[in-house]
Amino acid sequence: xxxxxxxxxxxxxxxxxxxxxxxxxxxxxxxxxxxxxxxxxxxxxxxxxxxxxxxxxxxxxxxxxxxxxxxxxxxxxxxxxxxxxxxxxxxxxxxxxxxxxxxxxxxxxxxxxxxxxxxxxxxxxxxxxxxxxxxxxxxxxxxxxxxxxxxxxxxxxxxxxxxxxxxxxxxxxxxxxxxxxxxxxxxxxxxxxxxxxxxxxxxxxxxxxxxxxxxxxxxxxxxxxxxxxxxxxxxxxxxxxxxxxxxxxxxxx
Amino acid sequence: xxxxxxxxxxxxxxxxxxxxxxxxxxxxxxxxxxxxxxxxxxxxxxxxxxxxxxxxxxxxxxxxxxxxxxxxxxxxxxxxxxxxxxxxxxxxxxxxxxxxxxxxxxxxxxxxxxxxxxxxxxxxxxxxxxxxxxxxxxxxxxxxxxxxxxxxxxxxxxxxxxxxxxxxxxxxxxxxxxxxxxxxxxxxxxxxxxxxxxxxxxxxxxxxxxxxxxxxxxxxxxxxxxxxxxxxxxxxxxxxxxxxxxxxxxxxxxxxxxxxxx
Numbered sequence: 001x002x003x004x005x006x007x008x009x010x011x012x013x014x015x016x017x018x019x020x021x022x023x024x025x026x027x028x029x030x031x032x033x034x035x036x037x038x039x040x041x042x043x044x045x046x047x048x049x050x051x052x053x054x055x056x057x058x059x060x061x062x063x064x065x066x067x068x069x070x071x072x073x074x075x076x077x078x079x080x081x082x083x084x085x086x087x088x089x090x091x092x093x094x095x096x097x098x099x100x101x102x103x104x105x106x107x108x109x110x111x112x113x114x115x116x117x118x119x120x121x122x123x124x125x126x127x128x129x130x131x132x133x134x135x136x137x138x139x140x141x142x143x144x145x146x147x148x149x150x151x152x153x154x155x156x157x158x159x160x161x162x163x164x165x166x167x168x169x170x171x172x173x174x175x176x177x178x179x180x181x182x183x184x185x186x187x188x189x190x191x192x193x194x195x196x197x198x199x200x201x202x203x204x205x206x207x208x209x210x211x212x213x214x215x216x217x218x219x220x221x222x223x224x225x226x227x228x229x230x231x232x233x234x235x236x237x238x239x240x241x242x243x244x245x246x247x248x249x250x251x252x253x
Numbered sequence: 254x255x256x257x258x259x260x261x262x263x264x265x266x267x268x269x270x271x272x273x274x275x276x277x278x279x280x281x282x283x284x285x286x287x288x289x290x291x292x293x294x295x296x297x298x299x300x301x302x303x304x305x306x307x308x309x310x311x312x313x314x315x316x317x318x319x320x321x322x323x324x325x326x327x328x329x330x331x332x333x334x335x336x337x338x339x340x341x342x343x344x345x346x347x348x349x350x351x352x353x354x355x356x357x358x359x360x361x362x363x364x365x366x367x368x369x370x371x372x373x374x375x376x377x378x379x380x381x382x383x384x385x386x387x388x389x390x391x392x393x394x395x396x397x398x399x400x401x402x403x404x405x406x407x408x409x410x411x412x413x414x415x416x417x418x419x420x421x422x423x424x425x426x427x428x429x430x431x432x433x434x435x436x437x438x439x440x441x442x443x444x445x446x447x448x449x450x451x452x453x454x455x456x457x458x459x460x461x462x463x464x465x466x467x468x469x470x471x472x473x474x475x476x477x478x479x480x481x482x483x484x485x486x487x488x489x490x491x492x493x494x495x496x497x498x499x500x501x502x503x504x505x506x507x508x509x510x511x512x513x514x515x
Contacts, residue, residue, distance in 0.1 A: 057410055075413040087411040091430040091509045101415035104422065132509040152415065 001068045002155035002188030004031040004054070009063035011049055012213075023049050025213035027063070033155075036182060036189045038203035040196065040242065042250050046214025047192045048084075051160050054190065055081050067156060077101070080149030080187075084161040086141050088133040094144050095120060095129045101152040119147040122181055139170040146178065150185060159191040163198070175201055179226060196242045200235060201228055206242060210249050218245060294478035299485070302478035311462070315483075316490070318462035319451055322378055326385025326454075327447050333386075334393030334443070335436065341394070342401020342432070343424060355394065363388035363446075364453045376459050384454035389443035396439025400432030434510060437502045444498060448491045464490075 009027040012020045023046040031037050039047045052058040054065055056075040065072040067079070088097050095116050096103075102112035120126050123143040133141055142162050149157060163171045175198060182189060193199055199206045206220040220242060228235055257264050276296050283295035290298050306312050341348045366387050374380040404427065412427040429436075455465030464487050471479035503510075 055414060057413065075416075075418060077416045079414070081411070081414040083407055083411060085407055087407045089408060089411070089427070089430070091433070100412075100417075100426075104416040104426070134509065148415070 002031075002033045003068055004029075004156060004188060004190075005066040006030070006050075006054070007064045007066065009050070009053065009065070010061045011046070011053070011058075012061060022213035024060070025215050027215060029207065029216065031188055031190060033188055034186045036179075036191065036202060036204045037207060038191045038193055038199035038205070039207045039209060040193060040199045040246065041209035041214070041217075042194065042211050042246060045209040045211035045249075047209055048160055050209075050214065051081075051158050051190065051192055054156075055079055055158050077105070077152050078155050080152060080154035080157045082142065082145045082149050082157070082159045082162045084164055086133070086138070086145075088141055088144055088148070090133050093130050093132055094125065094136070097133070097144055098148045098151050100148060105152070116147075116151055119151045120144075122150070122184070123147045123177070137170075138166050139174055142166070142174065143177070146181065150181070150187070155188060157187045157189045159189065161192050161194070164193070164195075171198070176227070178202070196239050196246065197230070200239050200242065201230065208242060208245055208249075217249065291475060291477055294481055298478040299481045302476070303482045306479060306482060311467070312486070314462045315464050315467050316486070318378075318460050318466070319455070319464040319490075322381040322454060322459075322463065323385055323447060323451060325378060325382030326450070327389055327444065329382065329386045330390040330393055330443055330447065331440070334390045334439075335397050338394045338397025338436070338439075339401055339424060339429070341398040342404075343420070343428065348398075355391070359391045359395075361387075363450050367453070367457060370454075371457060376457070378460060380457075381451070381454035381459045381463070385447040385450045388450035389447035392442040392446060393436075393439045396442070397432065397436045400435025400439075401428055403435065404428045404431040433506055437507065441495065441498055441502075444494050445491065448487075448494065452487065 006027060006029040009024050010022075011024040012022045015021050027050065039050065041047050049058065053060050054072070056072055056079065067076075072079070089100065092100065095113060098119055099112040099116035102115060107115070117126075117129070120129060123146055125140060125143055125147070128136060128140065128144075133144070136144065145162065163174050166174065179202065191199075191202060200222060203222050206222060208217045208220070209215065210217045220238065222238060224232070224234060224238075257266050279293075280296045283290070283293045284297070287293050294302075337351075341351060363384050366384060370380045370383045374383055408427050408431055409423060412423055417423055417426055451463075452465035452468060455463040456469055458466070460466060464483050468480055468483040468487070471477075471483065
């Protein structure tokens, strides 16, 4: 299972001048099991803050995050995360990075290498098993990061602009791969991006946020069949609609 | 890169040439211009002094005694410095608490501790070890601490997301390996500083043997050729430490950095 419910989340930070910067305001959202949700918004709209709270890395001022009926307090092995920057441990080989979570869980060496090997296969990087992250390209590193997050078999996978630093070709390729992995593993995915194209390509639902204070502006249901064609007329129309909305927010700012 | 180049692209044959050239010039100045071995013994004088010292076998006892002093000092410095550095780097409150004290003690030259070393430990190997300890503990603390301070937050958060949540585990599995290059650099500096403290630490007669002790002994006998032998030995052993340390650490612990642009 991977049903996520976010209830009335609020967060604000104190500014240097004593005023408060409201980052999230009365944010409520339900994400269904096995759903692929993209959160979209211009920078500073609080989308990363929201994701970090779901991950348990930050605490909300008020509100609650409930995963499969359980309130989340702090990081949990039920939630995997792929970060924006390169977060692989550079002192560990690819296989030892993927096996890290299992090692922390106390899984025996042989078993954790067997499981990690499966996820290595899943991201098509078996030949790089014993390489160090510094020997991999940016795209490969993020694929390892996906495998590492999946190795603990979480019900919810959080992704914070994971492909943001990659070139367009690699990015498109990884989006395709991610969808294949998602089909196979059927996790609930919350994916943050500020690429409208990426969101329309990946998501079941796109959640557009307004900046400061961060609120949900509109939710787009994308029911185009996968694999989606970027040149498709409907695809282009959706992309334009989402982009228009985001441009409005930016103009208001 | 040619056949005679090392990994940095430097041609090692040029280095050997420089050393040979220096020996030839030294020989020329000593034997032809100065011609007074007390002021400057020639390489040939040094070589014959070395051979006769080898025959007595004392050299090995000196090396052994110095290594014991050094091991006491550096061992203690590692034992104290690394945990201190870790706690300082991990805990802001402890850092605020202890940092001023360290900054006050650190500028005191290690050799200024000699009087207390003698009073506290007497004329023993521990006295010499203590001076070496004072010289080498600060680079270890400072580098361990700054290494821990500089652990990227994203590694800690990635660790937490993967079930590594206890402080002890985070230090062991995330922060320590991430800080290791800095810790290793600190130990390397400490090895160099500690070795430099050795001569002075043995100067006040903590033992009958020791490279520094013998250097002073032969100076008092005005046997300057033997003094040069001990100078060269001190240099060579210091160099050997550094090379072995670097080779070992890079091979076994920092292999992952080979592909990185530092």
